[in-house]
Amino acid sequence: MAPARVYQHPEVDEIAIPRVLFALSEPLRLSMVRMLAERGEVDSIELGPDLPRSTLTHHTSLLRESGVVFVRAEGRKCLIRLRDDDLEARFPGLIDTVLNGYQEAAPTQEDA
């Protein structure tokens, strides 16, 4: 039972800052990254249950090609996880800082 879908990922040293920043500059993708950071590996559909599938594929592909996430096929679904270690090795603290500074999604007022 060979893996049906094979995904291309950039090597650690191929991950480029501009592409990562661009990937994270989209609020929708940033919320996806936040969910991935909180839940670990998730089914792709959880990242956007209300989105058209082709739109979801577009964003997950962009995140994958920029080196932000790792994607693997599991049966007919698609599991996605954040490349924490690779990103941390390449750009220490970046993801934490970005996610920490992105509270504006929820209308919660809590600033210290």
Place this chain on the structure above:
Amino acid sequence: MAPARVYQHPEVDEIAIPRVLFALSEPLRLSMVRMLAERGEVDSIELGPDLPRSTLTHHTSLLRESGVVFVRAEGRKCLIRLRDDDLEARFPGLIDTVLNGYQEAAPTQEDA
């Protein structure tokens, strides 16, 4: 001698991560930010001596409106500096991490 040109800047708490990341995701603007980090306040024309003025204005305006730089008029020129403190207060370590990870990128013709 009232200041001729007045520039609008977002407050510190108005600086939003997606806009900052988008501003930094452009290689040209990222190289501008690096120059600003190295030299401090610089004349706007130093950020792109070979660029058409309107293109230069476009990028500096985007950097200003996203909260990355502070712009002030000095005579007929335009001085620009990085909002180090504000960015550090809002997203600790972000600029350092980004600039640190952008050294090995293709040195187009900016590095001299």
Place this chain on the structure above:
DNA sequence: ATCATCGTGCGAAAATTGTCGAACGATTGA
């Protein structure tokens, strides 16, 4: 085998962004 579900690729349309010439006002120096 049949059918429903999932992700992907294709293609097109809409929206956003980047580039840049031209005109304009402001400033500086002569």
Place this chain on the structure above:
DNA sequence: TCAATCGTTCGACAATTTTCGCACGATGAT
């Protein structure tokens, strides 16, 4: 005053990105 320089705005165009319907192959369940 006059001319040169600078930054901005406007407008148009090119390039990129986003959205999404559709058809297709693969997978899992009946």
